[in-house]
Amino acid sequence: MKSVILSTVVRLLLPLILLFSIFILLRGHNEPGGGFIGGLAAASGWVLYLFAFGSAEAKRALRLEPLHFIILGLTLALGSGLFSVAAGKSFMQGVWLDAMVPVLGKIGTPVVFDVGVYFVVIGIVLKIVFALAEEEGR
């Protein structure tokens, strides 16, 4: 079931959705948004891609196994907490850079933690959706 319209649109939309999801992720600290919503948005983009091109192609385009996203995310989240310990504070107490980083804004361990959440959510949704899609194809 290949649709030219869908596949063309998705090719254009996916980068935009991913960019938008990163935008949601990063603005989360001050405006509505955050890692969870950002992750869901990004995952939705990939799900669209899957519908347009099939799961094999979607997996190839994703490059990483969804499980690796989960591992990356959990590592980032845990690492951000441990970083605080290494910096002499208690576990998960925020450590912030004083300077503002262009585009990203203020950077600190809670931001890294949120990025971890973002990746975990992407990994989980895609892991389940890919598994279901492959099940369907069988």
Next chain:
Amino acid sequence: MSLLTLIVLLGFLVAAVAPALTSLLGRRVKFVLVLYPAGTFVALWLMVPQIENGNVIVESFSWVPALGVNLSFLLDGISALVGMIVSGIGALIIIYAGGYLRGHAQISRMYALLLFFMASMLGVVFSANLIGLFVFWELTSISSYLLIGFNHERLSSRAGALQALLVTGLGGLAMLAGFILMGMVGGSYEITELISRADVLRAHEFYPAMLLLVLLGAFTKSAQVPFHFWLPNAMEAPTPVSAYLHSATMVKAGVFLLARMMSILGGTDWWHYAVSFAGASTMFLGAFVAFYQSDLKRVLAFTTVSALGTLTLLLGLGTEEAVRAAMLFFLVHALYKGALFMVTGSIDHETGTRLLDRIGGLRRAMPITAVTAIVASLSMAGLPPMLGFLSKELLYEAKVQAPFASFLLISLGVLSNALMVGVAALVAFRPFFGKTKDTPKHPHEAPWSMWLGPATLTLISLVFGLLTAPLLGGLWNAAVISVHPEASPVALKLWHGLNEIVALSAFTVLLGLLLFWMRDRILAVSRPPAFLRALKAEQIYQLMIAGTLSFAKRVTAVFQDGLLRHYVMFVTLVVVMFGFWSLLAAGPIEFAEMSGGLHVHDVIIALVMLGGALMAAYSNSRLVVIGSLGIVGYGISMIFLLYGAPDLAMTQFAVETLSVVLFVLILARLPRIKDIVSNVVRVRDGVIAGLAGILLTVLLVIATAEPLSSRVSPFYSAASYLEAKGRNVVNVILVDFRGVDTLGEITVLAIAAVGVFALLRQGSKEGKP
């Protein structure tokens, strides 16, 4: 960095890198890994002068200060003694395991687990905080589980491992409860603090409860009757593990705990009777059953049970002499039993069997192993000039001077020791003398890596026996003082002159040799008496396990029949039942005044959602149901948006969208609604769902009738920007204030995703989704 903390943490680190090192270095890796235990041993040896006069070195880091839990370590006499046993024998075991499992595909796992255990055990030994001690204690149980089940393809290995884990885990839980009681009453989890408040604890009405709970932990770990049965079954482990964990170190953790607790909980009648009774019966039963065994490893396992009983008995007596005897026997037993287990492993490794009646005459094929076994058995039998002789003299002295039941204890002690002498003779002579028998493998001497360990331990037994005072006196006295602070240092001597105790010893040895000589005849005419066979605690364990499993199976069959819709029904039903119950119990309900009036768009959204819900309930088309549920979900998002929760609304939108996607993927596999829903079912589900809706509405009305709690919300609003540097309070709470919760949640989600994946794979393997 403080030394003890460094030692413990380094151990876990070395364990973590051991597999990588093994694949890098191959067989030579043992020479690298052995540096950790050897270094620990030397470091502790160098520290001994600092603690000889009863000094205590304490290191403390706050861990969970809110709960009074610290990562604190202390070094005193007994922890130095046991720490040196753990690290010293550990070093030899690493070398031995390298030889024993040479070429084994999973040798790296063995190294990693042995080191992991070593670090955990050192953690137990050095812990100065009860909660810290508990954590390390459980880590030793887990490593023991993994090590017993090392040959996990064998059913008996897995069963033995599980049994050990369940029995010691049960005791560990009881012990934790006891520790918490102690902390509540004593106001601290620090052992040093608790010692200073020991009188308060002993006089408290909870004292019997805490004592009993802590004793349960100690008795299960140290295999005291009636929990002794797991230890012989743990012999399924590869021999290096049995030699290390299940004779020299881990099983002594219970005895160690008793020694630690003696200055806090000891000295009462409760303590004396409970501990000595368990110890005395274990001492006798272990020795008795050992005599009847035919598998060399099980023989040794039961004598270990007996030795643990002896140690427990001594600590139960709690006199100065008893503590002296206990501290020496702790070391003596580790030395000879570790050696004998390794010897057994060598015999098994070289001949292919360890059944006593299938081996014989090995002294020519395995001379070094034979000499080692004979000399180690001398120590076990308590003959001069071995260290074992000294410890048995002290043992008898303690029993002669016991404050109660002295005569009974001496008779039991002589009988047990005589049986031990008989078993020692059995171990020393049966495999090495007599006729050479056909064994599955052609025997030859074990490689150096496998005789080095037992030979070293045996040599130490001999040298310490001859030169006790200069080599061992300081450490031994320090250990005694750390357990029994009023004890005065004495000099250890091999020969005390002729007295009643020497006479008792001589009688014991003669009786033991007689038993050995008569063993075949005794075995031919008798089995262990019926009452001992009836006392099979193991059968109670099996019954309990089987009962739990079948109960769980029946409950599961009712409540979890594999149909998701029934799960949802039961969960909702329970919530509704308990919800209304507590509402009724709470009394009359106050309804809030409607404030602000209704907007037109509110009504429209509500009507649309209502329509969606009704549609979902009445439709017979799966597609329509899914779409209708989506309408309800989007309606909720709209309400979130209108009432100032954009974060929630965004999340809800995304989740609704993804749910529809998931449904689309499985749509074809869902059962037809007509096939599963009759009119009766529809009414039943409708009633349950309606009740749930009413419950939730009532709860909301009650909740809004209360004035909004005013403290939490302003705190987060104010602290959000100042402390966490974010203006989006919801997100700041998620990633910062309650970040630990979020970490837990995403971890659970990740596990759930893996679970979903596994379930799907499982389904496709069985040919159905």
